[in-house]
Amino acid sequence: MKLSALLGLNGVLAFLFGLGFLILPGWMLAAYGAEPTPALSQMARFYGSAMLGYGALTWLARNVDDSPARRAIARSLMVSFAVGLVVALWGQKTGVVNALGWLTVALYLFFTLGYGYLQNPKKS
Secondary structure (H helix, E strand, C coil): CCHHHHHHHHHHHHHHHHHHHHHCHHHHHHHCCCCCCHHHHHHHHHHHHHHHHHHHHHHHHCCCCCCHHHHHHHHHHHHHHHHHHHHHHHHHHHCCCCCCHHHHHHHHHHHHHHHHHCCCCCCC
């Protein structure tokens, strides 16, 4: 897979999750087995706004020519997804989220490995 394709896929998924958590935080939280309290719904909206930012960044960066800036974006995303993977695994291990949380684990693992693999400019 090319970096442009990974960035584009990341952009679409981040945009969809971002809209979901921003517009329908209660529904998204309930889908993961969380009680949608007002405070948690507010935090979910913050998460949604961040996801929309990730979506815009990755979507717009997908067609940028190979450059130090594009490689820095990919490295930063790899770090973000690696940390998110640890958080998602912790959530599964402690039972904070339901079985749907394994989808989050899988997505974070996929993007961590994808951005890690594509750190070599010859592969991207």
